[in-house]
Every structure is written in structure tokens, then in C-alpha cells.
Amino acid sequence: MPKLSIIQWASLAVFLLAIFIAVPGFIAASGRSDLYYTLTSVALLSIASAGVWLTFYIGRINIGQGAFALIGAYVSAILVTKAGMSFWLSLPLAGLFAAGVAIVIGVPILRLRGVYFAMISLVLTQVVTLTALALPITNGAKGITSIPLPGGVSILGLTLIPDFATLENPRLAFYYAACVLMVLTFAAMYRLVNSRLGHLCRSMQQNEELASSIGVNISHIRVIVFSISSFLGGIGGAVFGSIAQSVYPSSFQVADSVNFMLNCFLGGLGYVFGPMLGTLVLYFGWDLLFELGRFQLLAYSSLLIILMLFLPNGLLSLRLPGKKGADK
Amino acid sequence: MEQILANGIYLGAQYAMIALGLTLIFALMNVLNFAHGQMYVLGGFVTYTFYGQLGWPFVIALLASCITLAVLGALIERFLFAPVIRRSNREESTMLLAAGLAFLFDALILLIFGEKQRGVPKIINGVFNWDFRLIMPYDRILICVLAILSIVTFILFMQYSKTGRALRALAQDRTAAQLMGVNVARYSMIGFALGAMLAGLVGGLLVTITGVNLGMGGPTSIKAFMMVMIGGAGVISGAIAGGIILGFMEAIGLAVLSQYGDITYLLIFVSLMVFLAIRPQGLMGKPWG
Numbered sequence: 001m002p003k004l005s006i007i008q009w010a011s012l013a014v015f016l017l018a019i020f021i022a023v024p025g026f027i028a029a030s031g032r033s034d035l036y037y038t039l040t041s042v043a044l045l046s047i048a049s050a051g052v053w054l055t056f057y058i059g060r061i062n063i064g065q066g067a068f069a070l071i072g073a074y075v076s077a078i079l080v081t082k083a084g085m086s087f088w089l090s091l092p093l094a095g096l097f098a099a100g101v102a103i104v105i106g107v108p109i110l111r112l113r114g115v116y117f118a119m120i121s122l123v124l125t126q127v128v129t130l131t132a133l134a135l136p137i138t139n140g141a142k143g144i145t146s147i148p149l150p151g152g153v154s155i156l157g158l159t160l161i162p163d164f165a166t167l168e169n170p171r172l173a174f175y176y177a178a179c180v181l182m183v184l185t186f187a188a189m190y191r192l193v194n195s196r197l198g199h200l201c202r203s204m205q206q207n208e209e210l211a212s213s214i215g216v217n218i219s220h221i222r223v224i225v226f227s228i229s230s231f232l233g234g235i236g237g238a239v240f241g242s243i244a245q246s247v248y249p250s251s252f253q254v255a256d257s258v259n260f261m262l263n264c265f266l267g268g269l270g271y272v273f274g275p276m277l278g279t280l281v282l283y284f285g286w287d288l289l290f291e292l293g294r295f296q297l298l299a300y301s302s303l304l305i306i307l308m309l310f311l312p313n314g315l316l317s318l319r320l321p322g323k324k325g326a327d328k
Numbered sequence: 329m330e331q332i333l334a335n336g337i338y339l340g341a342q343y344a345m346i347a348l349g350l351t352l353i354f355a356l357m358n359v360l361n362f363a364h365g366q367m368y369v370l371g372g373f374v375t376y377t378f379y380g381q382l383g384w385p386f387v388i389a390l391l392a393s394c395i396t397l398a399v400l401g402a403l404i405e406r407f408l409f410a411p412v413i414r415r416s417n418r419e420e421s422t423m424l425l426a427a428g429l430a431f432l433f434d435a436l437i438l439l440i441f442g443e444k445q446r447g448v449p450k451i452i453n454g455v456f457n458w459d460f461r462l463i464m465p466y467d468r469i470l471i472c473v474l475a476i477l478s479i480v481t482f483i484l485f486m487q488y489s490k491t492g493r494a495l496r497a498l499a500q501d502r503t504a505a506q507l508m509g510v511n512v513a514r515y516s517m518i519g520f521a522l523g524a525m526l527a528g529l530v531g532g533l534l535v536t537i538t539g540v541n542l543g544m545g546g547p548t549s550i551k552a553f554m555m556v557m558i559g560g561a562g563v564i565s566g567a568i569a570g571g572i573i574l575g576f577m578e579a580i581g582l583a584v585l586s587q588y589g590d591i592t593y594l595l596i597f598v599s600l601m602v603f604l605a606i607r608p609q610g611l612m613g614k615p616w617g
Contacts, residue, residue: 056420061420105601108602108604109601109604109605111605111608112604112608115354115360115561116557116561116608116609116610118360120600122550123553123554123557123597123601124601126550127598130591130594134591134594255546258362261423261424261427265421265424266424269418294439295435297431297438298432298435298439300431300435301435302432304424304428305425308421308428309408309411309412309425312412312416312417312421313416
């Protein structure tokens with residue numbers, strides 16, 4: 001278990017206090033309850049982006065996370081609507097299904113590198129969208145609509161999770177659920193990066209042949225990492241489908257896959273918490289620029305280009321040189 | 329059958345031109361140009377403006393497309409890609425820049441030209457009809473011939489001109505080319521401009537047939553990526569082969585599979601993944617690019 005310094009514990013506590021108490025308090029005081037939806041989206045997208053970040057960690061440019069998010073959303077939606085399963089049970093199943101697909105697809109395509117992997121993963125998003133349009137179980141272009149809200153979970157009469165449909169503010173409930181998932185995801189990521197597997201991943205990022213020559217089973221590790229990444233994508237997509245209460249083949253498109261990748265780039269590829277920051281900045285940036293009306297896309301893309309021009313190694317590279325990144 | 333073959337040649341020639349520009353930029357700078365489809369759309373809109381709206385001759389409008397995109401490409405390389413490549417720790421950072429550029433072009437096209445589908449008057453009227461076995465409008469034949477001519481010109485240019493030799497040297501080994509006295513910065517810019525120009529040229533050619541609209545950029549980029557993957561990234565003959573193969577697959581798929589609904593592209597994607605699993609570097613690519 002990696003040791004955390006006092007400063008790191010303190011900043012962790014501040015972060016948890018901020019997202020679980022300060023943000024809901026602020027929203028209640030200011031009455032901007034629409035922010036819940038925005039922040040929930042940020043939390044969920046950052047889970048999926050964390051998966052993309054993990055594939056970057058083994059040196060693969062992954063532009064296919066939209067595919068796994070869509071798979072997760074569909075699996076959860078089909079299990080809930082057709083099989084009547086509880087959402088909370090369908091959530092891990094959606095993640096596992098996405099991970100399973102990732103293993104089957106990953107074994108051949110993870111042999112590709114660099115730009116080839118980037119392009120094939122981009123094509124993958126298109127494949128899943130087209131499959132969703134063609135299969136009967138996904139209901140084609142009409143999609144799956146009116147998915148019920150997540151039900152309650154209770155063990156021995158003790159209510160762990162209340163029924164979302166009976167709550168007066170399901171948005172707040174979704175916000176908490178998404179934040180808990182996000183915190184769990186990033187805790188797991190931090191643990192993973194500082195584990196033996198994390199070291200092996202770093203060795204692969206630098207030089208796969210060298211890693212393999214000193215006995216690292218690279219084909220094994222890259223499939224494991226890709227399936228973890230897709231698991232996170234599936235989870236993020238499943239919760240998204242549940243919030244929107246509908247899934248369409250267009251729910252996650254190529255543009256979303258590209259955005260997941262941009263989130264990681266923007267936050268910085270060398271830092272575990274990069275994807276979270278990148279998602280927050282990109283999503284809020286997009287929302288804030290809404291005031292500009294038809295110049296929104298222009299301003300957004302110009303900002304992206306300027307950021308890239310001056311901070312090509314990500315936002316977190318702004319840190320002082322004395323303090324090393326969070327993954328050290 | 330003749331009809332399918334003719335459609336395949338027609339689609340393949342235009343696809344090959346799109347893929348050529350993309351693969352050229354990739355070979356020279358190791359940049360995956362996400363904005364390639366948008367450059368193609370922009371070229372279409374320039375031709376539309378000069379030929380469709382101002383009523384200038386088609387050839388001049390086509391030249392205007394080429395020049396606009398070439399200048400744009402040169403500026404982009406000089407002021408955006410070159411500094412980012414210099415400053416960034418990882419080569420992949422250019423992908424974010426390219427994605428940002430794709431968004432920027434989309435925004436600019438939306439602001440300047442609007443989101444409507446635009447078309448131009450036909451260059452030549454009439455339809456070539458060979459006993460109802462092969463039906464092809466004359467303008468399509470002309471565009472196809474022009475596209476093939478451009479490809480041939482491009483290959484000759486790359487093979488025999490001094491610039492072409494320098495560009496090929498650069499693609500093979502950057503450092504060695506520099507040691508042999510090739511001005512790397514200058515030829516990178518020329519190469520990027522040439523790639524962008526090809527995108528503009530094919531956009532200008534196709535606007536006479538399919539018209540042009542804002543949404544065409546993204547799907548065109550994806551198709552171009554597929555062709556480059558089929559043929560092998562950064563290889564010129566590969567890009568041409570990839571374009572022709574994809575063109576034929578699409579023409580055959582649309583003719584044979586039409587009764588099963590829109591599954592042509594699904595099948596193309598799946599077979600591409602199977603193909604790449606067997607041969608990761610594409611038909612003619614070097615292993616690992």
C-alpha cells in the first residue's frame with residue numbers, strides 16, 4: 001500500500017468534503033440545481049476518461065472508449081427493462097460485459113501500436129454504433145427509452161440505497177452515486193498505478209521489447225489493462241443511460257470517444273488525476289461558453305488549440321518543479 | 329457487373345486522393361490529421377463559392393480551392409504543429425491539436441457557410457449509357473478521370489521532382505535527411521501544404537457531384553483512416569491501394585447487400601478488424617509504422 005504524506009491525506013479530506021458537502025451546500029444556497037446534472041456528467045465522464053488514461057499508461061492511444069460506454073449503457077438498459085433486474089446489479093454486469101468484449105477484441109487489436117491502434121479504436125466506436133443500429137435487441141435507431149430509475153437496495157431491513165423514484169430530488173441522489181463511483185475509481189486507479197502492475201505498465205510505456213525481454217508478459221498485461229479500461233467505460237456509460245433514462249445508438253459517438261481522449265490529454269497523461277481535471281475543465285468550459293451562442297464552438301476550439309500550444313503536456317504540468325505529480 | 333466495377337473505380341479514385349493527403353502528412357510529421365475531412369469540406373466550400381456563387385470557370389475555382397488549402401496547411405504547420413512538436417514531451421499531443429483544429433474548422437465553416445447542403449451547377453450534362461449495362465453521368469466520368477490524372481501527377485511529382493525526393497527522404501529518415509542537407513523545417517511545411525492541398529482538390533472536385541455540407545467532415549476522416557490502415561500508414565502506394573479497395577468494397581457491398589439493410593459498413597469495419605489482426609501493418613506498411 002502506498003504511503004500518503006500528511007499533505008496528501010489533508011488534500012484528500014478537503015476534496016471529499018468539497019464534493020460531498022460543500023458542493024451540495026453551495027447548490028442548495030444558490031438554487032442552481034441544474035449544476036447537479038453538469039457535475040454528475042463530469043463525474044461519470046471522468047470515470048470513462050480514467051479508463052482511457054489507463055490505456056495511455058501502457059502506451060496506447062485509445063479513441064474507442066465511446067464504444068465501451070455504449071456497450072455498458074445498452075447492457076444495463078436491456079437487463080433493467082427486459083429482465084427486470086435491479087440497476088445496481090446490472091451496473092457491475094454492464095462493466096463486466098464491456099470488459100469481456102474488450103478481452104475478445106483486445107487480443108488481436110492490442111498487437112497494433114501507435115497510430116494504428118488509435119485508428120482502429122476509432123473505427124471500433126463506429127462498429128458498435130452500427131451494431132446497435134442493426135441488432136434487434138437494441139431496438140435499432142429508436143433506442144431503449146423509459147428505463148426506470150434505480151430501485152432501492154436494503155440488506156436485513158437496513159436501507160443502503162433508497163429507491164430513486166421515491167426521492168424528491170433524484171438529481172442529488174445521482175450526484176452522490178456518481179461521486180462515490182468516481183472516488184472509488186480514482187482510488188483504485190491510484191492504487192493500481194502504484195502497484196506492481198503499475199510499474200510493469202510504465203515499463204511497457206517506455207519500451208515493450210525491453211519489458212518483454214526481462215520477462216514481463218506484455219500481451220497478458222495489455223489485455224488486462226484494456227479490459228479494466230473498458231470496465232470503467234461500461235460503468236460510466238451504464239450510469240449515464242440510467243440518468244437519461246434512455247439509450248440510443250447515438251448516445252456515444254465518435255465525437256465522445258475523441259472527447260474522452262482529449263480529457264486525458266488536457267489533464268496531463270503523466271498524472272492519475274489528470275482525467276478528472278481535464279473532464280471538469282472541458283465540460284465546464286463548454287458550458288460556460290454557451291453564452292457566446294453561435295461562436296461557442298469557435299471559442300472552445302480556439303481555447304483548445306491555445307492551451308495545446310502553451311501547455312502541450314497538460315494542465316497538471318503547471319505544478320511547481322519541486323512537487324512531483326500525484327502518481328509518484 | 330460492369331456498373332459495379334465502374335462505380336468501384338469512381339469511388340476508389342476519389343477515396344485514394346483523400347487517403348493520399350492524409351498518409352503524406354502522417355509520413356512526414358507522424359501527425360494523425362483529424363482535421364483532414366474538414367479540410368476536404370472546406371475545399372468543397374471554396375469551389376462552391378467561386379464556381380457556384382460568383383460564376384467563375386470551374387478550373388479557376390478548383391485552383392482557388394487548392395491554393396487556399398495549401399496556404400492554410402502551410403500556416404497551420406508553421407504556427408501550430410511545429411511549435412507543439414518541439415515543446416511537447418509526447419508525440420501524441422499533436423493529436424489533440426489536430427482534434428482541436430477539426431473543431432475549429434467545423435466552427436468556421438458553420439459561421440461562414442452555414443449548415444445547409446450546398447450544390448453547384450453540373451459541369452457537363454448528359455449521361456453515358458452503354459446498352460443499360462453501364463450508366464454513368466458524364467460529369468462523374470470527368471471527375472474520375474481528373475482524379476486519376478491528379479494521382480498520376482502526384483506520383484510523378486513525388487518520384488522525379490527535387491521537392492518530391494526531399495519529401496520522400498524526410499519520410500524515410502528525418503535525421504538522415506537533415507544530415508544530407510534537406511531543410512527539414514521548410515520541407516515539412518511544404519509537405520503539410522501539399523497534403524492539405526490534395527484534400528482541397530478532392531473537395532473541389534466532388535462538390536460538383538455530391539455537393540457539400542458541414543457534416544461530411546467527420547465521416548470522411550474516418551473513411552480516410554480506414555483506407556490508410558488497409559494500405560499501411562505513411563506509404564503512398566498503400567494509400568492508393570486502400571482507397572481503391574474501400575471504393576470497390578463499398579460499391580460491391582451497396583449492390584449486393586442492399587436487401588439486408590444498411591450493413592455494408594458494418595461488414596467493412598468487421599473485415600477490416602479481422603484483416604488488421606492478421607496483418608497489423610496493412611498491405612504495404614512497414615511493421616509498426
